[in-house]
Amino acid sequence: MSIQTEPFILNIGPQHPSTHGVFRLRVTLDGEVVVNVEPVIGYLHRGIEKLAEGRTYTQNIPFTDRLDYLSSMTNNLAYCLAMEKLADIKVPERAEYIRVIFSEIMRISSHLMAVGFFINDLGAMMTPVLYMWREREKIMDMFEMVSGQRLLYNFMRIGGVSQDIPGEFLPAVKKFVAEMPKYLDEYDQLLAKNEILLVRSKGVGILPKETAISIGASGPVLRASGVKWDIRQLDPYSIYERFDFAIPTGEVGDCYDRYWVRMQEMRQSVRILEQALAQMPEKGEVCASVPQFFRPPRGEAYGYIEAPKGNLGFYIVSDGSIAPYRLHIYPPTLINITALQDMVKGWKVADLIIIFGSIDVVLGEIDR
Amino acid sequence: MTTLLDQFQLWLKGFWPEWAAYIVPAIAGILVIIAFVLTIVIFYIWWERRLLGRFQIRTGPNRCGPEGIFQPIATAVKILLKEDIVPDKADKLIHFIAPIIVFVPILMIFAVIPISEGAILVDLNVGIIYVVAISSISIIGIFMASWASNNKYSLISGMRSIAQMVSYELPVVLSIVGVVLVAGSFSMLKIVEAQTIPFILLQPLGFIVFFLGALAEMNRSPFDLLEADSEIVAGYHIEYSGMKFAMFYLGEYGVALAYAGIITTLFLSGWQGPGLPPIIWFLIKIIAVFTLIVWMRATLPRLRVDQLMSFAWKGLLPMAVLNLVIVAVEVLLIPASMQWVMFILNFAFAAVLILLWSKLFTLGGGRVEV
Numbered sequence: 001m002s003i004q005t006e007p008f009i010l011n012i013g014p015q016h017p018s019t020h021g022v023f024r025l026r027v028t029l030d031g032e033v034v035v036n037v038e039p040v041i042g043y044l045h046r047g048i049e050k051l052a053e054g055r056t057y058t059q060n061i062p063f064t065d066r067l068d069y070l071s072s073m074t075n076n077l078a079y080c081l082a083m084e085k086l087a088d089i090k091v092p093e094r095a096e097y098i099r100v101i102f103s104e105i106m107r108i109s110s111h112l113m114a115v116g117f118f119i120n121d122l123g124a125m126m127t128p129v130l131y132m133w134r135e136r137e138k139i140m141d142m143f144e145m146v147s148g149q150r151l152l153y154n155f156m157r158i159g160g161v162s163q164d165i166p167g168e169f170l171p172a173v174k175k176f177v178a179e180m181p182k183y184l185d186e187y188d189q190l191l192a193k194n195e196i197l198l199v200r201s202k203g204v205g206i207l208p209k210e211t212a213i214s215i216g217a218s219g220p221v222l223r224a225s226g227v228k229w230d231i232r233q234l235d236p237y238s239i240y241e242r243f244d245f246a247i248p249t250g251e252v253g254d255c256y257d258r259y260w261v262r263m264q265e266m267r268q269s270v271r272i273l274e275q276a277l278a279q280m281p282e283k284g285e286v287c288a289s290v291p292q293f294f295r296p297p298r299g300e301a302y303g304y305i306e307a308p309k310g311n312l313g314f315y316i317v318s319d320g321s322i323a324p325y326r327l328h329i330y331p332p333t334l335i336n337i338t339a340l341q342d343m344v345k346g347w348k349v350a351d352l353i354i355i356f357g358s359i360d361v362v363l364g365e366i367d368r
Numbered sequence: 369m370t371t372l373l374d375q376f377q378l379w380l381k382g383f384w385p386e387w388a389a390y391i392v393p394a395i396a397g398i399l400v401i402i403a404f405v406l407t408i409v410i411f412y413i414w415w416e417r418r419l420l421g422r423f424q425i426r427t428g429p430n431r432c433g434p435e436g437i438f439q440p441i442a443t444a445v446k447i448l449l450k451e452d453i454v455p456d457k458a459d460k461l462i463h464f465i466a467p468i469i470v471f472v473p474i475l476m477i478f479a480v481i482p483i484s485e486g487a488i489l490v491d492l493n494v495g496i497i498y499v500v501a502i503s504s505i506s507i508i509g510i511f512m513a514s515w516a517s518n519n520k521y522s523l524i525s526g527m528r529s530i531a532q533m534v535s536y537e538l539p540v541v542l543s544i545v546g547v548v549l550v551a552g553s554f555s556m557l558k559i560v561e562a563q564t565i566p567f568i569l570l571q572p573l574g575f576i577v578f579f580l581g582a583l584a585e586m587n588r589s590p591f592d593l594l595e596a597d598s599e600i601v602a603g604y605h606i607e608y609s610g611m612k613f614a615m616f617y618l619g620e621y622g623v624a625l626a627y628a629g630i631i632t633t634l635f636l637s638g639w640q641g642p643g644l645p646p647i648i649w650f651l652i653k654i655i656a657v658f659t660l661i662v663w664m665r666a667t668l669p670r671l672r673v674d675q676l677m678s679f680a681w682k683g684l685l686p687m688a689v690l691n692l693v694i695v696a697v698e699v700l701l702i703p704a705s706m707q708w709v710m711f712i713l714n715f716a717f718a719a720v721l722i723l724l725w726s727k728l729f730t731l732g733g734g735r736v737e738v
Binding site for chain 1: 420423424425426520521524527589590592593597598599666667668669670671672674675730731735736
């Protein structure tokens with residue numbers, strides 16, 4: 001009797017501990033080896049782009065919180081930037097600094113979650129996540145001081161931010177910035193030389209430079225493949241041209257490089273925060289005067305930023321009324337997961353999970 | 369040497385008929401062992417959860433009783449009250465039997481583990497071989513569970529279980545043989561009595577091989593591929609709930625306790641120790657071993673399945689064989705009174721071999737063309 005084998009189809013998700021939300025992977029397996037992967041998306045679709053057409057421009061800001069809910073401040077920022085481009089609004093100096101500080105804290109928070117859950121996908125039983133959460137908790141406390149919310153802040157406004165920051169916020173940030181390098185060293189000590197982490201992630205799920213560029217990947221996924229591309233330096237928005245920071249890039253584009261790039265970016269964010277805190281004006285307006293029923297001129301604008309997960313863009317078409325005629329969101333992670341199929345073929349199930357985890361997706365953004 | 373049970377039976381024979389004097393103490397002994405195992409398992413569950421809390425900079429359960437000591441009991445009540453769900457397309461009979469086949473052999477291991485001087489159910493002259501044989505039966509139960517559940521995740525877990533457990537059985541057994549060579553007996557009591565110097569000092573390499581192999585045998589991190597929750601959700605017990613799930617859960621901690629007991633017996637000189645009563649020494653040692661296991665679980669990520677196999681066949685197995693050869697030569701050449709020579713030699717060998725392996729051998733594995 002001869003033994004016959006045939007591939008079988010396994011549904012990973014939509015309810016699965018490692019899909020980071022309601023994501024479904026239709027995987028064809030030959031034993032443990034992944035033969036093919038078909039990502040199925042749309043379980044979290046809320047029609048944000050269509051809903052936005054029926055609301056005023058300011059009312060749309062809370063929707064942007066719910067895209068990438070782990071970095072809602074930067075989503076607010078990208079939307080507001082698009083609006084400011086459309087109506088040509090000058091943002092006050094102090095508001096710009098507040099925006100930069102918030103974006104960089106948000107980047108640290110988002111990368112902490114990404115790295116923690118990446119190691120969790122490797123099988124390290126929640127410990128790294130809880131260590132990362134120790135710092136993220138402080139970040140959430142800081143945002144709670146300014147906005148009263150811990151996850152969905154709805155803080156930025158067209159032309160600035162909704163209110164000035166309270167007195168206890170800046171000391172808290174300064175304390176955090178002073179402590180953070182020590183914690184990052186601790187993570188490096190715990191993780192960077194771990195033999196199992198190295199053998200599991202080095203050389204796994206390589207995304208070559210050419211492929212990364214041709215699919216339009218962005219953020220840490222693109223930089224890990226060795227492309228030095230960061231909107232903060234290439235096309236500085238807000239006041240990023242005033243800060244001095246490096247763009248860490250990987251060499252091979254494997255899972256380890258993506259992990260490493262995120263760890264380095266957190267250090268660079270701390271550097272930006274230090275400079276921003278030193279330069280920030282003591283007093284001043286925090287919002288340009290924008291009418292409550294804001295009517296931008298007819299036209300269209302595209303505002304894009306370097307969000308923690310990549311290039312986040314908002315395309316807005318205005319017909320001169322109080323609501324956008326059309327709002328389109330360019331989500332970085334939706335573009336980044338298109339590389340998944342090429343990256344996982346031939347690897348094992350366990351590798352599929354960590355490759356998917358290393359892209360760092362948030363389903364709120366993919367499904368919109 | 370006679371065990372406490374033998375002495376009790378002999379004493380009863382004076383005024384009871386012979387069959388009753390034999391059976392009644394034996395059943396009493398079995399009940400005592402089961403009660404002992406379940407008590408320690410409950411303690412282990414609490415201990416692991418509190419320790420994991422400490423490792424993960426959180427508190428851990430602390431609501432039920434002082435320091436949350438009654439939390440495992442609350443968990444047990446919750447699990448037992450849950451609805452027992454059997455999948456529609458499952459093989460119902462095998463689905464029912466599997467947890468029993470997993471759990472019962474684990475209890476049977478404790479028959480030959482000496483808890484204190486003479487406190488052993490049966491002092492088999494092939495005690496350690498009995499342990500190796502009995503502990504392998506659980507694999508069949510795990511495979512039955514994964515097959516009968518009719519679930520693809522548990523099927524992957526079943527495939528992994530056979531590969532993993534069969535591979536790691538070999539280094540485990542070979543490192544046991546090293547111990548047996550020095551002790552000169554298969555009997556668990558004699559092995560403990562032979563340890564004037566604990567065997568962990570005489571055979572550090574054997575201990576490392578046995579400990580890593582045992583981690584794989586009991587599906588503990590970093591070898592917990594059978595229930596890898598980030599990959600295959602819960603593995604073989606994904607379709608189990610209620611009492612049947614509780615059997616797997618108890619079995620998981622029971623096997624950890626069993627291996628902690630075996631490690632204590634084989635390498636840590638069992639109940640022996642200065643000052644304290646023997647039973648306290650035994651408890652301290654099994655808790656220390658379990659703490660080490662929990663520590664590894666809290667710290668290390670998981671290996672991939674092909675790396676797991678190459679670690680067994682290219683890493684542990686040659687090490688175990690070399691350890692066996694070295695120990696055999698030493699037993700032949702070094703007289704028993706000069707055991708300290710063996711201690712120095714074997715630490716040197718262990719250091720050299722581990723360094724050599726870490727240089728020569730990497731856990732690679734990688735992409736397959738599809």
